[in-house]
Amino acid sequence: MATKLDSLDYKILKMLSLNARKPYLEIARACNVSGAAIHQRIQKLYNMGVIKGSISLINPASVGYETCAYIGFFLNDPSKFDEVVARLKTVPEVVECYFTTGKYDMFVKLYAKNNDHLLQVIHDRFLKMGLGRSETLITFKEVFKRQIPIEPDSGEATNKQ
Numbered sequence: 001m002a003t004k005l006d007s008l009d010y011k012i013l014k015m016l017s018l019n020a021r022k023p024y025l026e027i028a029r030a031c032n033v034s035g036a037a038i039h040q041r042i043q044k045l046y047n048m049g050v051i052k053g054s055i056s057l058i059n060p061a062s063v064g065y066e067t068c069a070y071i072g073f074f075l076n077d078p079s080k081f082d083e084v085v086a087r088l089k090t091v092p093e094v095v096e097c098y099f100t101t102g103k104y105d106m107f108v109k110l111y112a113k114n115n116d117h118l119l120q121v122i123h124d125r126f127l128k129m130g131l132g133r134s135e136t137l138i139t140f141k142e143v144f145k146r147q148i149p150i151e152p153d154s155g156e157a158t159n160k161q
Contacts, residue, residue, distance in 0.1 A: 003048055014150040020054035065111035067118050068139040072104030074132035087129045093121050
């Protein structure tokens with residue numbers, strides 16, 4: 001469900017989505033409001049759960065993780081989903097996890113140092129988690145990655161600031 005945001009909120013979100021480290025005063029100048037107002041708005045967006053945090057994106061290959069893989073899992077017992085998720089959280093190579101519809105019960109994204117390391121993670125960690133079977137897709141190269149578009153839906157955002 002979309003949260004009610006006004007045009008100032010959307011302006012702030014758009015700027016932060018392009019550069020999470022953009023100084024509040026630069027955002028304030030671009031929005032023609034005070035730095036204090038921007039600080040309060042950003043805090044409000046955090047409190048509402050619109051902004052979940054900010055991270056520094058590390059190039060996995062630059063720190064030795066050459067293989068990116070997506071794995072679709074079939075659970076032996078779908079009622080054990082929460083237990084499997086808790087166990088997956090202990091595997092540092094797993095960076096994303098989703099409960100899905102369609103072919104797989106769960107879908108994860110992980111990084112491994114190489115294909116041998118990927119095989120080790122699958123055999124030594126995943127097979128002990130109550131998973132039925134899995135299908136692995138190895139990526140060759142990330143072509144692009146981007147933020148979701150930050151545009152108010154027509155009529156959704158109010159113009160008040």
